[in-house]
Amino acid sequence: MAHAGNGSEVDVVERIAQTILDERDELVRHLSTEIRARVRVLGQDARLRELADASTSDNVSAVLEFLRNGADEAEVRAPERALTSARALARNDIPASALIRAYRIGQTGFLDVAMRYAVEFGGADTAAVIMRIVHRTSTYIDQVCEQVGVAHEQEHERWVGSRGGLRQRWVNRLLDGAAVDIGEAERALQYPLTGHHLAATAWTDPQVGTATAADVLDQLRTALAGLFGRVHRTLLVPVDEHEARLWFSVPRAITVDARAIERVLAERELPVRMAISGCAAGVTGFRQAAGQAARARRIAQLGGPGGERVISYADVAATALMAGDIETLREFVAEQLGALAVDNQRNLWLRDTLRVFLARNNSYAAAAQELAVHRNTVQYRVRQALNLVGSHHTQDGDLHLRLALQATHRLGAAVLLPDAAHR
Incomplete structure (x- = not known):
């Protein structure tokens, strides 16, 4: 049941919510930084950071609306990007405990700000205002944590049992530098770890539906394999419903031509953007190429949706290092x-x-x-x-x-x- 409260108290809470809304972007940046600092596993991958930041932004907007509208707690729904982030964490073997801890850290940071305004605006109703804010915020967090927890659990069960989940676990171990049996890893991935590698991160345009995105990314893999020449093997590992990591095993070091890739995307009308590494050799090169693609992806993210379709790390290396x-x-x-x-x-x-x-x-x-x-x-x-x-x-x-x-x-x-x- 919603907590009604008296008129004066509700008016003050609404004023506080509006004040926080006016400075929402600054609060979101603060909460995102705090969460990444205290739950480090959430800040290690660029795409997961992006999803987590989007989740934080949408949750702040949603909890402010819940404070203002007096809706019943049964009407609380986790934002869609919060559910997407939870599923992505599950696919990367990040436990639900890290996800829930992030929500509790965010709740604490949000209440710190709200309490300051409650003292400033509350007057004689300060105690009642604080009680209402704490009650409504806790109700929202409890409901959303349950929903994202279920989404995480369901996705983890599905992903662990899939071929994609197996590939993801092996790739994570390789990228983390864990001691692995290279032969066993190659057999599991069906991809050679010796020789030269190109790595890419690709993501579909916003209007592409989830059902279509997997097909678009697979078409991209085929198109690039043809462009790069005699590719021994390719490896595609989904990051989420709209993004994937790719590796190409090539017989020799080759130079990436971002404009040639752009022409291929245009010719095949593939609604996708991508960031691609330079060539690197061996298991170390497998990791190095992935890191370069991730840093180039960061440049694309900062540059916004109107940027180039294809960003090559070789073209942005200096900027990528500075953009850290x-x-x-x-x-x-x-x-x-x-x-x-x-x-x-x-x-x-x-x-x-x-x-x-x-x-x-x-x-x-x-x-x-x-x-x-x-x-x-x-x-x-x-x-x-x-x-x-x-x-x-x-x-x-x-x-x-x-x-x-x-x-x-x-x-x-x-x-x-x-x-x-x-x-």
Whole structure:
């Protein structure tokens, strides 16, 4: 049964919920960071982190709505992305105890904030307000924990009994660096661990249904095997309903051409994006390639849905390393680009022109050809860009400027300063 409360108390709780909603994004970032720090197993994989953050975001919105609407506890439903995250954890052999602990940590962090506002806004009703918030929040968490726990248990039972579950367990052991019998691992995976490997992470577009996604990812595996030439074997391990890890065993080290892969995706009309590693050899290479693909996937994630279809680690290696600390990278970009780091359309044109100009050995003609604009346009834009930057003439300064421009090209708003005119 919902806890009714008197009018004044309910009004204060609604005011508190609205205040927290206004600063929801900051709270979600804080809770996500706290959960990853205290439940480390949830922060080791980029895709699982992304799913966990989405779950935290949706749960914060849902519990705020539950505080405001006075709905009965029987109406509480776990957000869909919370259920998706629970299933993904089950497929990665992460126990339900870690999942439930994350919810309790999130509950504590949420109540810390809510209690501060209860004291500030409650007045004579402070005690009643606190009791209502604690009761409603605990009710929500209890109901949702039960639902995500069931989803985790059901998925774990299904996954353990499947061929995909067996592959996932062997892959996890290899990626963790655990001592394994290589021959036994190769037989279980039906994939050779000697020789050279390419690794990729691929995920379908949002509009692709769950039933279709598995077929799309399998088509991608076939298409890439044909592009890479004489592939000995391929290995596909689902991460969730819309994403998978892939490995390709190739006879020799090859260079990845991201644009060629993009053409294949376009020709076959495959609604998928992907991040791909460079070539690496042996069991160590199997892990190294997977790590490169994951870091390239991180660049795609930070860059947003409008980015390139295919990101090669070789093309983004420096940016990927810097993006491990996004706050420091944002400070670096601001320091190097000055006013050019402000996020607006004019600066976008100027940054792209300056980036291409520097990449083409300061050739106005080569930059004009690549950008398909007049040489004089390139000269004008470069001059305007350097005026905003304050120019960099030293060798190190030029390198730092290139790195900053590359970061803004790949990551966009994630590392740029907001435009004061559009705040």
